[in-house]
Amino acid sequence: MATTRGLGHVVSVVVLFISFAILTNGYTPKRQLNTYLNPGCVKDCGGGLAYVKARGDMDTLHFVFTTVGTPTALVIRTNTLADREHDRLSFNWDKLRSNDSAGAVYTDNPQTKVLYSYGLMFTRLFQYNDTSDDADLSHYSAPSSELTVFDFLDNVTMWENLLDTSSDELIILKIQQTDPDLSTAIMNGSLTIQFHMFDHEDRADDLPHLQYNEDTTHFDFILQDIDTGNRSNARYGLETIFFSEDADKGDMTIEDVKSIDDEYSPGVFSINNLLSRPAVKANGGFLQWKPICYMKPARARSVATAVKKYGPQTLTAEDKTNTGFVKNSIAYAFYGGHKIIDVKMSYSNFSFGLSKDGFFTKNNYTAWTGSLGYGVPPADKVSTLVISVISAGLGLPVVLMVFGGLFVCMKNKFGKKAKTTSFSENRIN
Missing domain, CATH: 2.70.98 (Beta-galactosidase; Chain A, domain 5)
Structure with missing residues (x-):
């Protein structure tokens, strides 16, 4: 559960970052x-x-x-x-x-x-x-x-x-x-x-x-x-x-x-x-x-x-x-x-x-x-929104893979207690 919550926090941060890039349109007049x-x-x-x-x-x-x-x-x-x-x-x-x-x-x-x-x-x-x-x-x-x-x-x-x-x-x-x-x-x-x-x-x-x-x-x-x-x-x-x-x-x-x-x-x-x-x-x-x-x-x-x-x-x-x-x-x-x-x-x-x-x-x-x-003429460059979307598109799968792998490993290690059978208990009298 802790791992799932951590993954949810990461996704939330990424979504909030993208939303900020989309919705922020304030400006300060310079003249x-x-x-x-x-x-x-x-x-x-x-x-x-x-x-x-x-x-x-x-x-x-x-x-x-x-x-x-x-x-x-x-x-x-x-x-x-x-x-x-x-x-x-x-x-x-x-x-x-x-x-x-x-x-x-x-x-x-x-x-x-x-x-x-x-x-x-x-x-x-x-x-x-x-x-x-x-x-x-x-x-x-x-x-x-x-x-x-x-x-x-x-x-x-x-x-x-x-x-x-x-x-x-x-x-x-x-x-x-x-x-x-x-x-x-x-x-x-x-x-x-x-x-x-x-x-x-x-x-x-x-x-x-x-x-x-x-x-x-x-x-x-x-x-x-x-x-x-x-x-x-x-x-x-x-x-x-x-x-x-x-x-x-x-x-x-x-x-x-x-x-x-x-x-x-x-x-x-x-x-x-x-x-x-x-x-x-x-x-x-x-x-x-x-x-x-x-x-x-x-x-x-x-x-x-x-x-x-x-x-x-x-x-x-x-x-x-x-x-x-x-x-x-x-x-x-x-x-x-x-x-x-x-x-x-x-x-x-x-x-x-x-x-x-x-x-x-x-x-x-x-x-x-x-x-x-x-002054210097404005030049086209990749916008913050595009960078955010690309980062999310490339980053989320990596985050999911890493946290998903960790989750599976931790579940396999701590989720079950494997039962070990000794040789002495199964010997033939």
């Missing part, structure tokens, strides 16, 4: 988030600007999301001041709306020190008629009857006011319509870029379940119900510009990190990181994504398709000067004309789709998730 929509703007705010201040003990991250000019996410890392009221960014809307926005984003507290800054511009959307079904954007170039290019600048694209779409923890940039003169237009919220804010570390609820922490923001790039015209084989691609303020002039690079574990994204064994400072990841910015997107709002492996990357390609000083996307961005408003030349920039294209997946027109929906953050 205090404050969201301001169109701060300082009274009228004529365009698509608008969202400013999120993520205040921590060691530093403060200032996230700026806007469709004023080129749709951009700008992140500025500063020291954290004791003066909470003035520990924030300021915006000059007259300059933001002018032809030269340099100096429109600034810190007016002399004690504020900018430690680092980086961000991501969404510049152009490509729609191409993939008649060969090879899902390769590089096979098409403009101008072409098979390729339509949508510029995201506000003189071509009208954006909905984010005051009507956003909340404290979810910033939504949504196209109202593109230029109606285009052969195929995007209208009625068919293109959405939404940013999720976090004050702790965890994983996203939706596939591909990217990790996040207090130094990151997740974005969803969503296309749905777009009139593709006569292009029954339509696919889409996206152009982005990733930028950072760096004394290091080394090129940005994309690393492809392999994993043997697909617990969170079934069938996906890699993750991509575009790094602003490849040599010192801990002090740089990153763009992270898994090479997968989804063709229905209810994300599942059965409706997954591929994301293909092209680049990155470094922008030259001439590119930065002559590219309208840069000159008309919130990045230019922050860095200014004299400093924008020294900002490291690279553009990358992404295409959505895989051969024989039915094209975009199969479901008229594509959603791609990425992460923009500071």
Whole structure:
């Protein structure tokens, strides 16, 4: 009985450990988030600007999301001041709306020190008629009857006011319509870029379940119900510009990190990181994504398709000067004309789709998730739950065998008293 009770205690401990791993979901906020929509703007705010201040003990991250000019996410890392009221960014809307926005984003507290800054511009959307079904954007170039290019600048694209779409923890940039003169237009919220804010570390609820922490923001790039015209084989691609303020002039690079574990994204064994400072990841910015997107709002492996990357390609000083996307961005408003030349920039294209997946027109929906953050990019690893289950699966049989063997041995030794017969008692008289 004692052995049986001991075995029961061991099993109970293992079960409690697994239950703890499953049920524990508490967290401690590591940053205090404050969201301001169109701060300082009274009228004529365009698509608008969202400013999120993520205040921590060691530093403060200032996230700026806007469709004023080129749709951009700008992140500025500063020291954290004791003066909470003035520990924030300021915006000059007259300059933001002018032809030269340099100096429109600034810190007016002399004690504020900018430690680092980086961000991501969404510049152009490509729609191409993939008649060969090879899902390769590089096979098409403009101008072409098979390729339509949508510029995201506000003189071509009208954006909905984010005051009507956003909340404290979810910033939504949504196209109202593109230029109606285009052969195929995007209208009625068919293109959405939404940013999720976090004050702790965890994983996203939706596939591909990217990790996040207090130094990151997740974005969803969503296309749905777009009139593709006569292009029954339509696919889409996206152009982005990733930028950072760096004394290091080394090129940005994309690393492809392999994993043997697909617990969170079934069938996906890699993750991509575009790094602003490849040599010192801990002090740089990153763009992270898994090479997968989804063709229905209810994300599942059965409706997954591929994301293909092209680049990155470094922008030259001439590119930065002559590219309208840069000159008309919130990045230019922050860095200014004299400093924008020294900002490291690279553009990358992404295409959505895989051969024989039915094209975009199969479901008229594509959603791609990425992460923009500071520091070392999160890496997939086997979770505590999986380790617990594996340990239980391998350990319990061993425990049962050991304790079972001991129980049998002890029972055989002490459970019976063997009766021994002497020779003298059985001799024949």
